[in-house]
Amino acid sequence: MTTKTAAITAVGGYVPEHVLTNADIEQMVDTSDEWIVSRTGIRERRILKPTSLGTSFMAIKAVQNLLDKKNLDPTQIDLIIVATATPDMPVSSTASYVATEIGATNAFAYDLQGACSGFLFGMSTAAAYISSGRYKKVLLIGADTMSSIIDYSDRATCVIFGDGAGAVLFEPNDEGLGLQDEVLRVDGKGRAYLKIEAGGSMLPPSKETVSKKQHFLHQEGRPVFKFAISNMSDAITQVITRNDLSKDDIDFVVAHQANKRILDAISNHLDLKSDQMLINIERYGNTTAATLPLLLWDYEHLLKKNQKLLFTAFGGGFTWGASYLTWAYNS
Numbered sequence: 001m002t003t004k005t006a007a008i009t010a011v012g013g014y015v016p017e018h019v020l021t022n023a024d025i026e027q028m029v030d031t032s033d034e035w036i037v038s039r040t041g042i043r044e045r046r047i048l049k050p051t052s053l054g055t056s057f058m059a060i061k062a063v064q065n066l067l068d069k070k071n072l073d074p075t076q077i078d079l080i081i082v083a084t085a086t087p088d089m090p091v092s093s094t095a096s097y098v099a100t101e102i103g104a105t106n107a108f109a110y111d112l113q114g115a116c117s118g119f120l121f122g123m124s125t126a127a128a129y130i131s132s133g134r135y136k137k138v139l140l141i142g143a144d145t146m147s148s149i150i151d152y153s154d155r156a157t158c159v160i161f162g163d164g165a166g167a168v169l170f171e172p173n174d175e176g177l178g179l180q181d182e183v184l185r186v187d188g189k190g191r192a193y194l195k196i197e198a199g200g201s202m203l204p205p206s207k208e209t210v211s212k213k214q215h216f217l218h219q220e221g222r223p224v225f226k227f228a229i230s231n232m233s234d235a236i237t238q239v240i241t242r243n244d245l246s247k248d249d250i251d252f253v254v255a256h257q258a259n260k261r262i263l264d265a266i267s268n269h270l271d272l273k274s275d276q277m278l279i280n281i282e283r284y285g286n287t288t289a290a291t292l293p294l295l296l297w298d299y300e301h302l303l304k305k306n307q308k309l310l311f312t313a314f315g316g317g318f319t320w321g322a323s324y325l326t327w328a329y330n331s
């Protein structure tokens, strides 16, 4: 086995057609477009209809977009990882279904649960398989149907989240391009602040859990907000420092889209120029594991070979981190 770097060589994405605007949400809960825009930066989000299509529907669409763009035969894919907090069903994996539906007959596949950091953690996993020489083509998908776990009478969460999916292909690179370094962390105490209480082994589904709305996502926004800023800033600073980078060396920061104010705080902390931070939260809201690949999908036209990208995410768990990746192709 040889040691090579693992580079992203293709990007695909998909967001559902149905748009849920702030004006729509004003009809559902006691909120306002002004509050949502000023406190989160979100103007609209996409919603999968019907929800029963499942996360695999969006993941498959994102992969098909990637396969078409790359003109890639799915039988060449070795491994498919689906980062998601909203799998089609608890058992079996969404990834297995996606693999079969796209015709990846030579692949194995599994789901990865890292909440909003799922794609970032998946980058580490995908790159490790490639740089070890074990596999040549690893497909990493971030996909979430957040509308399936949101209580649309809870204004603290329903304004934030949306549905979507993005996919990238990791392949070996001979020029040293691709994933260079990462700082990935968790703090299990954080699950008190961001969780779905019921439906797992600790609290299986029952009439009581349904009536108490314990199958919906619960978030204590303020502490999550603070931890998100401090932990993402800290992880980025560690990655920058140990790779002898200065802020001006960074072409783009690809950050989890949870709240525009969090992105602004990180920008201020790093003293970034406004065009260094990629942002699309105003159109999609927080799509959990899909935010990072959807940024790549939206901004792929700006990305050039050898550019330096910093990825960062923070989410339920708590989970967070930062990765440094050099871009491997001109689109």
Ligand code: UT7
Pocket (backbone or CB within 6 Å): 030, 031, 032, 035, 036, 039, 040, 116, 155, 156, 159, 160, 220, 221, 222, 224, 225, 228, 257, 258, 259, 262, 286, 288, 314, 315, 316
């Ligand atoms: O992706 C995973 C990680 N998640 C995050 O990073 C999310 C982090 N948290 C946040 O983005 C923010 O905390 C939220 C957007 C969730 C909330 O914003 P906030 O500025 O932290 O609001 P808050 O929870 O501190 O609430 C401030 C006020 C409260 O009213 P009072 O008690 O001051 O009278 C809330 O009841 O805003 C009220 N409020 C709302 N008002 C209108 C909360 N949600 C809404 C709403 N519309 N949708």
